[in-house]
Amino acid sequence: MPYKLLPIFKKELINNKYFIITFSDYEMADQCHPGQFFRLKNPQQNFPILPRPFSVNNIQDKQTSFLIKIVGESTKNLFETKIGENISLHGPLGNGFKIARNKKVLIVSGGIGYAPFPFLLKKLEKAKDEIVFFHGGKSSDDIFSANVINFTEDGSVGKKGLVTDGVEQFLQKNQVDIVYACGPQIMLKKLTEICKQFNVDLQVSLETIMACGIGVCCGCAIRIVENGKMVYKKVCKDGPVFDGYTVVWDE
C-alpha cells in the first residue's frame, strides 16, 4: 500500500453536501479492489492531524475517484483544495468485498454508504451477476443515481420510506444469494436482522475512526463473534468488509 502525493485531477460538485475528487495514476488504479479505501490528507493542512479514510468510489480510464460527504474540517478542506494541488494518498487499504460469480446480488446503501458501490458494480457485472441496487437517503440531496431503486425519508425522490423496509419487501418476493451493504450502523444492524430471516449471505462495510489505517495502532477495533467468542477485529486491516452476521452491533 503505497503512500503518494498526487495532484487533484478533477473535482465535481454533486450538491452542497457531496463532491467527487479524482486522481489520475495508473499504478494506483490497477491495485484497487472494490470496498478498499485510501487515507487522504491535504499535507498543507496541519489540523485536523489525521488523514481520513475514503472508499474507492470508482475507477474509470485509470482514474481513481472518491465520493465524499462534507461533514467536518478534513472533508471541507479536501473540497476546498484546488485542482492541481497535492493530496497525500495512502492505499489501497483493507480487504474489500468478496466478489460473487453468477449470483443473484442485492446491493443496499444508505447515504454516503453509496460510495464504494459504483466500483463494485463494475466488477459484479463482469462476474456476470444479476444485480439489484437499493439506495436510501434523507432527501433528494442524498440520491446519486437514477439507475438504482431509490428511497427517501421525505419522499422527495424515489419511494418514500426507509431502504430497509424496501429490502424486506423485496426479499419476501425475490430470491437473492448475497447482499452487499454500506451505510449508517443503525441501517446495517436492521439489515442484518432482515437478512437473517431470509438466510442470505451478507457483506457489510463498516466505519470507525482510524489512526494508522494499516493494523498498527489497534485503534479501529470492532467486536466480532468468532467461533462463538467475542473478539476485537481491526476495521482497517481485517475489514472494512465483514460478514454481517459476525458483527456485534452497538446498542
Added chain:
Amino acid sequence: MPYKLLPIFKKELINNKYFIITFSDYEMADQCHPGQFFRLKNPQQNFPILPRPFSVNNIQDKQTSFLIKIVGESTKNLFETKIGENISLHGPLGNGFKIARNKKVLIVSGGIGYAPFPFLLKKLEKAKDEIVFFHGGKSSDDIFSANVINFTEDGSVGKKGLVTDGVEQFLQKNQVDIVYACGPQIMLKKLTEICKQFNVDLQVSLETIMACGIGVCCGCAIRIVENGKMVYKKVCKDGPVFDGYTVVWDE
C-alpha cells in the same frame, strides 16, 4: 478601541515578501493616530491562535491600510485571504508617535519598520515639519519608496551600507530636532547610541509578542529606565512608541 469584522477592501502585492491590505471604514480611519496598531486575524483560521499586531501604514480616503511582511503562518494567511472576506480588527491600540511641530525631523526605518511612516509623514507635513527620511533594507526587495533616502546592504538600490551609518554621517553635518525610528532591535539600539552623541530627541516604535494588546495580560513587557530605576512597561499600552533613551536594550 473597537473590535470589528471588516471585509478586505483591497490587497496589493509589493513583491513576494510584502503586501498591503486595505479596509474601508470611516469610523476606524478617523480614530487612528500614527504609530498606533491594530490586531488582525482571519476568524476562519484556528491556528495560530492569537491575532497579530500591525501598524497603521497609511490612511487615505478614509481607507486604512497595513503594510505586511510575510514571515509566518498568520501573515501568510492574511495574504491568502481573499478580497471581500472578513478579517477581525481590534484597534487602534497603543500610544503612537508624539507629533512635533515646526521641527527638523529625521525618520529612520529598517525593513518592515517602514510600515508606520507613510501615515506619520502625512501628519508631520501638516505640522509643517522639515522632514528627511532614511530607510534601510537587505536588498531592493525591502525598499518601498523612491522618495526616501534608501540604503541596501547589497547595494542593489540606493546607497550601499547600513542605514545607521548614513544617519551618523547625516547628523554630523545637519541639525536635527527629533528622530522617529522603527526597525529591528539591533538597528534601534545602534541608533540610540548615535543619537545620544548628537543629543537629538528620539522616539522608537518597539515590537514584542502580544497576547491581549490592551494592557490586560502583562505579556508584552519591556524594560524601561524611569527615574533611574528599571521598570517593566507594556509595549501594547505604554507603547509601542517609547523615548529611545529610556529603553534597556537586549544583549
Added chain:
Amino acid sequence: MADLRIKIGKMLWKNPVTVASGTFGLEFAELFDLSKLGAIVTKTITLLPKPGNEPPRLAETEAGLLNSIGLQNPGLENFIKNDLPEYQKFDTNIIVSISGSSITEFSKVIKNLDKQPNIDGYEINISCPNVENEGIAFGIDKGIVYNLISHLRKITERTIIVKLTPNVTSIEEIAKAAEKGGADVLSLINTVYGMAIDIETRKSKTKNVIAGYSGIGIKPIAIQNVFRVAKVVKIPIIGMGGIRNISDALEFIIAGSSAIAVGTQNFVNPFATLDIIQGLEKYLNEQKIHYHDLIGSVR
C-alpha cells in the same frame, strides 16, 4: 428562555460563565457590558506589588500559548484604591484572585479585602506555576492545601474558591483537601507546565524557561481533570482550560463543571463569553434539558 442561574458557593450567578484570572480586565468594558457575565475574576493580587518575570514572557506554540508573566500586579493597596471601585460598578459577582508566599500573607490579603464591600468571593491561586515559592508549594501538597484553606475559612465568610493546578499526580487528593479545609468551590485548571525552544538561537522562548501552557491544546487535559475531581467532591467546580466556544464549554459542563471560565480565548475573541451564554440558552432549549441536569451528565 432557559434558566441559566446557578449557585456557586454563597453566590448566585445569573449565568454560569466567567473569565479566567489574568486573562481579563476592566479594559474589556470598552467592548461590552461586563454585567452580562455570571462573575468577573480579577487577575491575581498579592500583598505587595510584583514586577513580574523578565521578558520575553509569551510564546505561541502550535496549539496554545506559553506565558511566564510572574504574577505582575500592582499589589493589594493599589488594587483596592484604583481597580476595585471600578469593578464594583458592575452588576455581577466580583471574585478577587489572590496569592501569597505564606499563610500569613494570604490571611493579610483576605482580612484587608474583607473590609471592602461588594466583593463576592476569593479565588485562592495555589497553582500558578510561574512564581517560585509563591503558590507552587501550596498547590502540590494536600496537607499544605488543607492547612491554608482551613485557616482562611476561619477568617472570611465569603465564598472561597480554590484554584487547582493540573501539574500533580493526583488532583483528586488536592481537591479533597481543599474541600475538607472548607472551600466552597473549586476552579480548574490553571496552566500546564510547558516549554518551547527557538531552534535558531537555542534559547527558551520565554526567559523563565518553564512557562504555563494554556489554550485549546490543554482542553483534553482540563476536561479529564474536571471529570476526575467532580467524582470525588460535592462542591461545585468552575471548569476552564482551552474553552473557545459553546461546544468547548458544554464539554466541561457535561464533564462536571457547574460553571466555566474563558481564558486565552479572551485574547482572540473578546466576545467569547457572551457567545457562550447565548449558545448555552440555545442548546438547553434544543435539547430540552435543564441546566442543572446537564452538569456532570456524561455517560
Added chain:
Amino acid sequence: MADLRIKIGKMLWKNPVTVASGTFGLEFAELFDLSKLGAIVTKTITLLPKPGNEPPRLAETEAGLLNSIGLQNPGLENFIKNDLPEYQKFDTNIIVSISGSSITEFSKVIKNLDKQPNIDGYEINISCPNVENEGIAFGIDKGIVYNLISHLRKITERTIIVKLTPNVTSIEEIAKAAEKGGADVLSLINTVYGMAIDIETRKSKTKNVIAGYSGIGIKPIAIQNVFRVAKVVKIPIIGMGGIRNISDALEFIIAGSSAIAVGTQNFVNPFATLDIIQGLEKYLNEQKIHYHDLIGSVR
C-alpha cells in the same frame, strides 16, 4: 556529512531517530527500509495476550489524538514466534517494549526475551495510562520504580530504558529512582491523561473515558519534562511527544534529549523519521555544530 552516531545505553545507534512504542510496526517496512532508523521500538508486549479496551478507542481533538487502546497485544509467546524474527531482519537496534502487572511478570518477560538473540534493549513501560494496575501503579511512585528497575537490572545485561509518564507531580523523582535502580536510558513522555466528550450524545468519545493524549498538543509539556529530567540525571534521554518534523525534533534535542522518537506523526507522514534524519544532517552542517554539542544546549 555530519556524524549522527550516538551511544544510547549499551547500544550504538547510527542516528538518534526512533519510533514511539505503539505507533509503529512491521507494516511500515512496505513504505521504507526500517534499517534506516537508529532503532525500532516495538509496541508494548505483555506476558499473556491482551484483547485491549472496549471501542471506541480513538478520538481526534482540536490539536491531538486521544487513545485508549489498552495495550492490545498478542502476548509474549506469539510475539517471539511471529514478530520478533521479522524485526531481527533489519540492520538496526531492536528494542522490545514490555509491561506487566507485577515485578514477577516483568521479570518473566525479560527472562524469556533474554534467551532470544538480536534484541538490543528493553523499554519498560511503567507509564501507560490506559490499563488499570498495569504500568500505572509503577510509574507514579518512586519507591516502586526503584524496586522494579533494580530487580530487572539483576536479570538482564541488555540496555534497560525506562519510559516515564508525565502525569506526576515530580517527574524528576521518578527519573532519579529509575537511574538509581540501574536504568541505562530514560524515554519520555508517554501520553498525557486526556478526555473529550461528544456534546450530542453526552458520551465520552473513548469508551474508557480517560484516555492518553498525544500529538502536537502535548509538545510543550514533553519538552518541559525532558528539560527538567535532563537536569537531574546523567543517563541519556529519548525524547518524544508531538514530534512531527526536524524543528520539533531539534527542540527536544536542545532541551536535553540524546535521541528522539516519532509517535502520532507516523500516522500522518510515515516518512517523518526519515525526514528528521535528513533535516538533522542539514541543520548540523549549517550551524557547524557536532551532534553531541547540540544535546541539552539550551541557553
